[in-house]
Amino acid sequence: MSKFLTNSDKILQAVLQDEKLAEYGNFNPDNFETIEDALQSENAIVYAVAKIIYGKSEGKPVKELYNEINNYLKENI
């Protein structure tokens, strides 16, 4: 039953486990197993984290990724 988790998935899970973040972002970490799950979330924090991880693993240039995240957060916080 256990899915094959990529490294990115594992990072995501580890980060979302952070209590402070969960509290700040008001979300339940158990709901998000993979990057795909997170990228579909409406929770801005969760999405942002997923986007960061995904962007980096895809090799996106840092500046571009930053702008993306920044813009997203501006819209959604």
Add this chain to the structure above:
Amino acid sequence: MILKSIKIKNFRSYYGEKEFTFAKGLTLIIGDNGDGKTTFFEALEWLFDTVTDNKSEYNISEKRKSELNVGESDEVNVSLVFDHEGEMELEKKFRFEKTDSNAVLTRDYKFTGYDSTCSERVSRDGKQLLEACFDSVIRKYCMFKGESELNVFDNNTALKTLVDTFSNIRQFEDYVTLTEKFEKDSDAVVTKELRNDKKQAQKVKELEEKRTRNAIDIQNVRQDMRNQEQAISDYSTSIEKLEQNQEACEAYQDIKKRIEKKRADQSRFKAMSTLDYNAQLLDEYWILRSFPNVLMEFQKKISALSREKRKQDKAETERRAIEKGKKELADSLVGGATPLPWYVPDEGTMQEMIDEEICKVCGRPASKGSEAYNFMVNKLHEFLLQTQKKAEKSEEEKPYFSNNFIDELNRLSNQLGGWSQKEIVKLATDISDRLELIQNRKRDLDKATKDLQEAEDEKARLLIQTQGLSEDMLDKGFKDFKGMSERKNRAEIRLTELKHDMEDLEKIKSQIDSEFDAIEPSNGTVKLYQRVHSTLKYIMGSFINAKERNIDEFLTMLEKETNTYFEKLNENDFRGEVRIIKRADGSARIQLYSSNGTLISNPGGAQRTTMYMSVLFAISNITTLKREQDYPLIFDAPTSSFGEFKEEVFYNIIDNIDKQCIIVTKDLLEIDKDTKEKKLNQEKLNQLTCLVYQIYKAPNYSPLDLSTIQTQIIRIK
């Protein structure tokens, strides 16, 4: 990956082709220093070298090289057969050709892999095969040379590498860096906007200044902390090295003192037992040892002579006295001195008369030949005779003994008597005493020489045991230890201070940040930026925490695995555990704790080795889990000696751990103290269950001529 066998051909001391087969469990290769142990390991290293194409002459067997005639050639070849989802072979070789009496040319360097997974044997590039089956990252945790390499955490990046390689999650570090950058950039944006806010400009400016200063302070403190941690780490490593060898250092000092003392004794005794005997005979008059009798003869003789002389002298004096008396009596009868007869003129006149041939008494001529002439001559003659007799008589009063030689001899006799004589008589005992003294000192010298040799032997054995440490290091190590401990302590104290400083600075930073966040911008946009920044800050924090948790999890897992092996290797004799401690600078240390939680800061050599090997087995296990592949562990001389452990027990345990292990070691080899012969300890050998090879130098070699050296191998078990 399971190693099956290796062939080593003409690689340094391995003259010709030698093959080792490997067991599934433990293979022990036993040999002394210089027999080819480390060369075995280095042959493997050479084979696995993917960085350089090493066809150095240094690796060619000198013996083989020397045998070749000009124009002839042979090859250096190391090839390894192993199982890795099929049988594989890795071969590295090159040819060498003799071009001159002393020179070779190398060529045809080849590094090939052979893959037999399919029915056919396919050749591939050696590097590729190696990286595919046994890549350099894994190799790093599979091959260990010498005891000093066993501590995988001895450098600061080790932990990071391990975590990256073996933990569940890779490259956390990079994400942390990324989110930190985002936070920083976002922060910069906010600050910029706030600056533009005229109402808040002043406050912003102040806060910015504070922030800048604080950042600089933090940076400085951080750098200081890193410096101190590095220093502590360096000192710890050195201290560890010194502690490891503390016993050896102390032993060395002991032996050094003994050697010095014995040398001094030797000098002393040598001086006291050497003597120029021939010079003594003359300079110290030892030649007179048997002289007393002769001396006595001399003295008696002289004594007798003196007596005789005195006696004769006395007798003569008496006789003369009597004679003199008689004469004086006779003289007094005659009435004084005897004058000439009245009718005889004096001598001068007589001579005149004779010359003139005329008698002046009666006036008659007395020519030569005449009676009257002869008469005159006779009278003169008589007269002269008389005069002579008188003279003779007074001559008789000269001494009887005209010489004083006997007196001279007497003086000499006295001179040679007394104290001098006593000295000569004493000579016999003096000589005998001195000879005895010399004998004793000679015995002392022999003993001192023997003791010195024993001490030198001990020193040699000690140096062999503490391979990797020069004699100089052993000598100084002792003194360095104290200094280093002190410096380490000071660094640790300083570090603690710095940590406090850091905490304070961090508090200030938070405070500034809060003040920044508290600034109510007049502008809604800025407020938005602030919120974004806040979010990014939280995200950054969570990445950081997640990373640390990851590391902690890894270390916990590693620790647990390590202790499983540690227990096994100790055969449950030792109660205590290994802990792997994470440090602030991102490095880790392996430490031993007793069962009640106290740190054992000086584990003995064998205990230390066991600790490190446990970690390595644990990592190997983790590797197996991760890669779903087993990898062999190869150790070159991992132990100086097990001392408190029994080698056969230790090795049997390793044999039973489900790992392929190849250990090249000196253990179980004994050197006969007297004959210097090397042989295996049969008793211990019989208790081993693993595969055992012995390697040794073929006899009749000359240590200075490499071309006479070749390694022989025998399979013992």
Add this chain to the structure above:
Amino acid sequence: MAAERLYDSWAGRNAQWEIKYEDIIKTLCDYGKGESSLREARGKLFGAGYELYIMAFFIGLYFNQRKPLLADNTKRKGFGQPIQYWGNIESRMGRKAYPKIREYIFAALIARTDIDFIALEKGDVTLRKVVDMLIQTMEEYANCGFKFIKDKIEDDPNYFYKETAFLEVFLSFEANNQEELDEEPESLD
């Protein structure tokens, strides 16, 4: 002219030895090249030749055996130094001067030579004649000693290279006990 001492007259002389022993002297001593401080470097046992002569003399003396020298002058030789200089080593290379040895040799000669000292004292016999006899005794003892040494070397050429070789020779003679000395009080005449 002051009266010459018997000792000085004797000491001014030179002792002679048979040429056939010259090789031995050359081998064991620095003889022939003048004394040099390199004695040890040459591996010689003794410095000047007379040192070996002294050894030979005492050997003959203690054996109490004399061996007359060959009459032929051409088969005899003397040292460059008269007896009065024997033992006068300037302290060098660990050696010490031993001048008193001359007196002891002289004493031994007096004891063992049959001289009519009374006649000498009276002047009935010349000093020169007496000294001749003393020298003869000396030469004959030494001659015996040389033969002994030569025989030993013929037996074993390395015999005297053993550092205690000569010492052992002298140890083989009886030393004298204190008791023997005390037994004979000097008669008081």
